[in-house]
Amino acid sequence: MLPRGMCCVIAVALVLALTHSAGGAETLGERALRLMAETPLIDGHNDLPWQIRMRFNNQLNSVDLNTLNGTHTNIPKIKAGRLSAQFWAAYVPCETQYKDAVRQTLEQIDVVHRMCSTYPQDFMFATSSEDIMTAFRENKTASLIGVEGGHSIDSSLGTLRTMYQLGVRYLTLTHSCNTPWADNWLVDTGDDPVEHNGLSTFGKQLILEMNRMGMLIDLAHVSEAVMKQVLDLSKAPVIFSHSSAYAVCQHKRNVPDDVLRRVKEKAGIVMVNFYNDYVTCSKTASISDVADHFDHIKKVADASIIGFGGDYDGVSRVPEGLEDVSKYPALVEELLRRGWTDDEVKAALGENLLRVFKKVEEVRDSMNSTKPDDIPIPLDEVKNTCRTVYGYPTPPDSAGFRLAHSPLALSLSLLLTALLAKAV
Numbered sequence: 001m002l003p004r005g006m007c008c009v010i011a012v013a014l015v016l017a018l019t020h021s022a023g024g025a026e027t028l029g030e031r032a033l034r035l036m037a038e039t040p041l042i043d044g045h046n047d048l049p050w051q052i053r054m055r056f057n058n059q060l061n062s063v064d065l066n067t068l069n070g071t072h073t074n075i076p077k078i079k080a081g082r083l084s085a086q087f088w089a090a091y092v093p094c095e096t097q098y099k100d101a102v103r104q105t106l107e108q109i110d111v112v113h114r115m116c117s118t119y120p121q122d123f124m125f126a127t128s129s130e131d132i133m134t135a136f137r138e139n140k141t142a143s144l145i146g147v148e149g150g151h152s153i154d155s156s157l158g159t160l161r162t163m164y165q166l167g168v169r170y171l172t173l174t175h176s177c178n179t180p181w182a183d184n185w186l187v188d189t190g191d192d193p194v195e196h197n198g199l200s201t202f203g204k205q206l207i208l209e210m211n212r213m214g215m216l217i218d219l220a221h222v223s224e225a226v227m228k229q230v231l232d233l234s235k236a237p238v239i240f241s242h243s244s245a246y247a248v249c250q251h252k253r254n255v256p257d258d259v260l261r262r263v264k265e266k267a268g269i270v271m272v273n274f275y276n277d278y279v280t281c282s283k284t285a286s287i288s289d290v291a292d293h294f295d296h297i298k299k300v301a302d303a304s305i306i307g308f309g310g311d312y313d314g315v316s317r318v319p320e321g322l323e324d325v326s327k328y329p330a331l332v333e334e335l336l337r338r339g340w341t342d343d344e345v346k347a348a349l350g351e352n353l354l355r356v357f358k359k360v361e362e363v364r365d366s367m368n369s370t371k372p373d374d375i376p377i378p379l380d381e382v383k384n385t386c387r388t389v390y391g392y393p394t395p396p397d398s399a400g401f402r403l404a405h406s407p408l409a410l411s412l413s414l415l416l417t418a419l420l421a422k423a424v
Contacts, residue, residue: 040084044271047314094177149175198225214364242309271309287321
């Protein structure tokens with residue numbers, strides 16, 4: 001007997017096929033829905049967890065995602081948009097760096113887990129390419145986690161590994177600030193200083209450790225130097241979870257043509273962002289403008305490196321015709337109107353991301369005999385007043401070291417304790 005979800009998918013396909021045979025030629029809208037019934041739509045980036053943080057302080061018990069208003073995303077909109085798999089962003093702002101970034105990120109990871117447990121009929125927590133297909137067959141939205149910003153790991157490979165164990169499957173190397181080991185995209189605008197000329201030595205360590213553990217490397221938000229260095233270093237394909245084409249809109253958050261070609265060589269993926277400022281470099285945009293980015297990437301590289309990375313609920317302006325997550329079918333219809341073949345559309349919907357994910361998993365499996373990298377970042381690259389230094393070597397001539405460990409200090413401490421006790 002087929003699973004209930006698979007029966008639903010087959011039923012949709014049969015209805016569309018019968019409609020086509022009974023009513024003559026298949027419309028573009030019908031064709032779009034048929035393709036989306038056959039192939040999972042996978043989106044690379046959605047900030048609903050951050051909306052839950054800002055609107056409800058992560059009190060998910062106070063929220064009904066079936067009736068939530070004022071956001072791009074809720075369960076009815078997800079269903080209408082045929083959204084089969086979503087990387088939910090575990091995002092915290094750059095001002096948490098050197099403060100409580102790790103705690104706040106863990107809380108966002110927790111929100112995604114609780115979304116899945118609260119709405120098990122709609123969401124399935126997913127950590128693998130196989131999980132995505134399982135959720136698709138069960139007519140649920142596969143829910144994956146991406147940590148948006150390297151500041152969230154506090155320059156710790158151990159923290160990154162722990163987050164992987166909690167289900168995180170990509171790390172965006174920077175957000176809109178430099179980390180102690182990587183430069184962000186604002187370096188290219190001149191708004192942030194160049195600190196590492198791309199990646200530091202520790203940053204290069206981190207890339208190989210992500211390969212070893214099977215975590216997708218996300219190059220959205222990084223500088224061009226970081227893009228190129230990662231493309232040189234990584235043993236696995238990379239992703240841009242929510243970036244568009246620089247040649248269409250010359251914004252430094254977008255991907256230049258030479259990098260698009262490198263992504264093709266690496267068999268990676270660029271998941272197109274819907275934020276107006278990255279689509280048209282202005283406050284207004286249309287669904288046609290977004291399709292222009294799809295067309296350009298296909299022309300410069302290939303349809304095999306394209307995906308969807310809407311950035312819903314993380315941006316203030318979205319194009320006319322793509323007002324929320326329910327509108328994905330309209331974009332698919334627009335691509336078909338422009339002459340995209342069924343195979344090209346299915347590649348962009350989800351096949352490209354699944355291929356990348358599977359390759360990352362293959363690289364992980366090929367490195368299973370490699371020990372985890374446990375060489376910490378040099379202390380002088382992260383030392384600050386909010387960070388303790390346990391584990392790092394303490395200079396032997398340090399007065400603090402001698403006082404804390406000398407027999408005289410211990411004797412004086414015991415004597416003082418005894419005198420105080422006697423006085424009481």
